[in-house]
Amino acid sequence: MEATIKVAGLRKRFGSTVALDGMTFAVQPGLVTGFVGPNGAGKSTAMRVILGLDAADEGTALIGGKSYQSLRHPLSHVGALLDTAALQPSRTARNHLLWLAHSQGLGRPRVDAVIEQAGLQSAARRRAGGYSLGMRQRLGIAAALLGDPPVLMMDEPFNGMDPEGIIWMRGFLRALAAEGRAVFVSSHLMSELQDTADHLVVVGRGRVIADAGVSDLITAASGDRVQLRTAARADAITVLARAGAEVTATAPDVLTIKGLSSERTVAALTARQIPFSEVTAHRATLEEAYMELTRDAVEFRAVSAPTTAAGPAPATTPGAAQ
Amino acid sequence: MTTTITPNRSATLQTRDGFAQLVHAEWTKFRTVRGWVIGMIVAVLVTAGIGIFVAAGDAGQSCQAIGPTGSSSGCGSAPALPLGPDGEPVVDNFYFVRQPLTGNGTLTVRLTSLTSLLPPAGQGLGATPSQPGTVPWAKAGIIMSATSLSTPRAYAAVMATGANGVRMQWNYTGDTAGLPGAVSAGSPRWLRLARDGDTITGYDSADGAHWTVVDVVRLAGLPATVQAGLFTASPQLPARAVNIAGIGQGGGGPTASTAVFDHLSRSGAWPASSWTGGYTQGDLAAEAQGVGGYHQLAGRITVTGQGDVAPAIPDQGEFGSSENTIAIYLTGTFVGLIAVAVVATMFMTGEYRRGLIRTTLAASPRRGRVLAAKALVVAGVAFVAGLLGTAGAEVVGTSIARSRGTQDFPEPWPAELRMIVGTALVVAVVAVLTLAVATIVRRSVAAVTIIFAAIVVPYFLSAIATLPVGVADWLLRVTPAAGFALQQATPQYRQVDAYYAPVSGFYPLAPWAGFAVLCAWTLAALGGAVYLLRRRDA
Numbered sequence: 001m002e003a004t005i006k007v008a009g010l011r012k013r014f015g016s017t018v019a020l021d022g023m024t025f026a027v028q029p030g031l032v033t034g035f036v037g038p039n040g041a042g043k044s045t046a047m048r049v050i051l052g053l054d055a056a057d058e059g060t061a062l063i064g065g066k067s068y069q070s071l072r073h074p075l076s077h078v079g080a081l082l083d084t085a086a087l088q089p090s091r092t093a094r095n096h097l098l099w100l101a102h103s104q105g106l107g108r109p110r111v112d113a114v115i116e117q118a119g120l121q122s123a124a125r126r127r128a129g130g131y132s133l134g135m136r137q138r139l140g141i142a143a144a145l146l147g148d149p150p151v152l153m154m155d156e157p158f159n160g161m162d163p164e165g166i167i168w169m170r171g172f173l174r175a176l177a178a179e180g181r182a183v184f185v186s187s188h189l190m191s192e193l194q195d196t197a198d199h200l201v202v203v204g205r206g207r208v209i210a211d212a213g214v215s216d217l218i219t220a221a222s223g224d225r226v227q228l229r230t231a232a233r234a235d236a237i238t239v240l241a242r243a244g245a246e247v248t249a250t251a252p253d254v255l256t257i258k259g260l261s262s263e264r265t266v267a268a269l270t271a272r273q274i275p276f277s278e279v280t281a282h283r284a285t286l287e288e289a290y291m292e293l294t295r296d297a298v299e300f301r302a303v304s305a306p307t308t309a310a311g312p313a314p315a316t317t318p319g320a321a322q
Numbered sequence: 323m324t325t326t327i328t329p330n331r332s333a334t335l336q337t338r339d340g341f342a343q344l345v346h347a348e349w350t351k352f353r354t355v356r357g358w359v360i361g362m363i364v365a366v367l368v369t370a371g372i373g374i375f376v377a378a379g380d381a382g383q384s385c386q387a388i389g390p391t392g393s394s395s396g397c398g399s400a401p402a403l404p405l406g407p408d409g410e411p412v413v414d415n416f417y418f419v420r421q422p423l424t425g426n427g428t429l430t431v432r433l434t435s436l437t438s439l440l441p442p443a444g445q446g447l448g449a450t451p452s453q454p455g456t457v458p459w460a461k462a463g464i465i466m467s468a469t470s471l472s473t474p475r476a477y478a479a480v481m482a483t484g485a486n487g488v489r490m491q492w493n494y495t496g497d498t499a500g501l502p503g504a505v506s507a508g509s510p511r512w513l514r515l516a517r518d519g520d521t522i523t524g525y526d527s528a529d530g531a532h533w534t535v536v537d538v539v540r541l542a543g544l545p546a547t548v549q550a551g552l553f554t555a556s557p558q559l560p561a562r563a564v565n566i567a568g569i570g571q572g573g574g575g576p577t578a579s580t581a582v583f584d585h586l587s588r589s590g591a592w593p594a595s596s597w598t599g600g601y602t603q604g605d606l607a608a609e610a611q612g613v614g615g616y617h618q619l620a621g622r623i624t625v626t627g628q629g630d631v632a633p634a635i636p637d638q639g640e641f642g643s644s645e646n647t648i649a650i651y652l653t654g655t656f657v658g659l660i661a662v663a664v665v666a667t668m669f670m671t672g673e674y675r676r677g678l679i680r681t682t683l684a685a686s687p688r689r690g691r692v693l694a695a696k697a698l699v700v701a702g703v704a705f706v707a708g709l710l711g712t713a714g715a716e717v718v719g720t721s722i723a724r725s726r727g728t729q730d731f732p733e734p735w736p737a738e739l740r741m742i743v744g745t746a747l748v749v750a751v752v753a754v755l756t757l758a759v760a761t762i763v764r765r766s767v768a769a770v771t772i773i774f775a776a777i778v779v780p781y782f783l784s785a786i787a788t789l790p791v792g793v794a795d796w797l798l799r800v801t802p803a804a805g806f807a808l809q810q811a812t813p814q815y816r817q818v819d820a821y822y823a824p825v826s827g828f829y830p831l832a833p834w835a836g837f838a839v840l841c842a843w844t845l846a847a848l849g850g851a852v853y854l855l856r857r858r859d860a
């Protein structure tokens with residue numbers, strides 16, 4: 001089976017709230033695809049629709065070209081970790097995995113294998129109700145791996161993990177992708193995906209804002225911006241604006257310059273003999289790229305404002321160049 | 323971790339039917355939550371325990387207890403009820419004026435009068451019937467019977483009755499209606515029985531000239547010589563209500579009836595000797611012997627009798643019958659049901675409460691099958707729990723009763739099996755109904771409350787507390803509690819006048835019809851549950 005998730009034109013409303021507003025994206029094999037966006041952007045809803053748990057009003061979601069409903073043993077096609085609290089507290093972890101295995105025609109050996117993979121050996125015979133959040137995450141991952149699926153989908157897998165766990169999880173996700181699996185991981189914190197995701201699907205208000213490789217996104221977010229530290233701020237603004245740059249004051253003695261390379265910035269300032277202490281090319285972090293992309297899409301802001309520029313290019317920052 | 327992305331499912335498991343896997347998964351779910359297993363064990367213990375407790379208490383009290391009709395059933399000395407040809411307990415004591423008839427032959431008679439005496443108002447136990455009145459099922463007519471005394475007897479009879487016209491009856495439970503209307507001098511009834519081998523034909527006529535066949539019955543193994551003659555029977559009047567303690571209220575008691583016959587004619591090999599009169603079970607019927615008798619004068623024969631020849635109904639105290647049916651051991655069912663309902667509810671709402679339903683439905687996207695698998699598992703577990711509870715109560719309760727010297731109202735084994743297995747089936751189906759309701763409402767408290775209100779409350783009010791019979795009957799007809807009809811010990815016979823009410827163990831619907839009502843509710847709830855489960859977002 002083709003290890004992909006393809007989502008096309010998903011729309012879904014809960015009453016008057018639009019959860020999915022024409023969401024379209026694809027998840028490819030061999031990559032960790034991050035699914036990021038602010039809370040309420042529709043990430044969990046999209047994942048539930050992919051798993052056939054919620055019905056979309058419009059659009060399709062296919063796993064390896066098939067609808068989830070048509071999968072005979074779904075857990076051997078898609079392993080999903082949606083909600084780590086979804087456990088019967090009085091059942092042991094091992095028994096939880098056992099019933100799941102039985103539902104797929106799998107037996108105890110497979111259960112023991114995933115317990116080992118998730119590093120739960122010592123706790124497997126304890127009641128899941130007594131598990132810490134991190135252990136529940138591991139149990140959820142064990143459950144997702146049960147059918148040895150080519151596609152893995154995890155909703156906020158880093159939640160509740162300690163730093164050691166986060167490092168383990170990053171390595172784990174990368175290893176799964178390296179085996180040729182499609183790994184689809186949602187997060188509301190871009191920093192968690194730094195050094196993990198190869199590709200990002202950024203969503204906001206039910207729509208895809210960006211769907212691109214991580215390196216492309218960072219390049220785009222960095223733009224041609226140059227950061228200038230100078231005591232003669234007013235003069236510098238005048239000179240640089242005349243040279244065709246878009247200038248924003250970001251601190252009492254710091255200016256961000258757009259549209260002018262660092263070489264030309266230095267040349268323009270030197271020609272007018274305006275003093276400056278530092279000129280640096282700006283390199284965006286993934287976090288910044290994300291903030292830039294989602295600024296307009298954050299739910300609680302600008303409810304009436306139209307959604308700005310969808311696509312891989314970063315949107316123009318409102319309030320800049322004034 | 324392997325580098326292949328092919329699931330390493332074992333080949334044998336892969337070929338198994340998906341539904342069997344689902345059932346396996348649901349069973350694993352069920353057995354791995356200790357609270358649910360304990361809940362089911364509690365259901366068994368409660369069902370058995372209450373049954374045993376009630377039976378033991380009742381057995382202890384029965385020495386003083388007075389039956390609904392006012393006759394006491396002796397503790398330890400209660401004689402065994404005679405059994406009919408199908409193993410059902412019967413009442414067989416009536417005044418029989420007889421002669422042997424060998425081979426084929428006929429007996430014809432005219433009946434000109436059938437009058438009855440009722441017990442005086444306000445007196446029950448041991449009262450001598452003295453008030454003229456109507457006994458609906460007083461019987462007078464002619465009978466051909468395999469033997470005179472012992473039972474079970476094969477017999478057939480045609481008779482006039484107090485208020486139910488002419489009947490032909492045979493082997494205790496057979497009953498066919500003939501000419502309607504009461505007997506009087508102005509409107510006499512002619513009756514005829516004709517034997518031809520194993521076949522006996524009953525006739526009636528209003529004028530002795532125009533005869534109608536009432537029925538033709540075949541009595542297998544009828545001996546060459548039968549006892550044939552005239553008889554009168556006059557059953558006890560049943561109580562019209564039962565109070566909270568199960569004691570009969572309102573006008574039950576013994577009756578006596580007198581019939582006047584003439585135009586007696588016979589064909590076939592009859593002896594020359596005179597007629598013999600007496601009660602068929604004379605030694606058992608001290609009460610009845612007092613007023614039985616016959617005399618013959620100028621072609622008129624007057625026969626007075628008490629008793630009955632009919633199926634026995636429990637709680638009637640007829641001639642000292644044991645009153646308890648084994649239904650008493652099943653009393654704990656409705657309490658055990660509560661435990662079963664709670665577990666069946668949790669089996670579903672536990673998943674909703676914690677979001678586990680998403681894991682379940684992601685593992686098995688065909689939702690109807692998930693519900694079916696869950697229903698099968700919970701039904702199976704509940705059936706076993708119900709069976710262990712009721713069978714345990716019956717085995718222990720019976721031996722307690724026996725050790726105290728009382729005995730149960732005899733039950734043919736098919737009825738006993740139906741009651742015990744049927745109760746287990748009721749428990750199983752109620753578990754499924756609960757599961758369906760829990761799927762619809764998704765809340766534990768709401769689901770248990772609905773089941774409690776729909777099944778336990780109607781059953782308790784109707785069959786244990788004393789609701790008016792009309793209301794009780796209605797409740798046990800339309801609510802899922804109708805399924806308890808499977809616990810009815812004895813059939814309701816139209817030819818026996820008794821206090822047929824839920825509180826005395828008689829349900830308004832036949833056992834399997836009542837069960838069908840429960841099943842209909844369950845199917846409807848399952849239908850709604852499947853519809854909602856498919857339609858709703860998980």
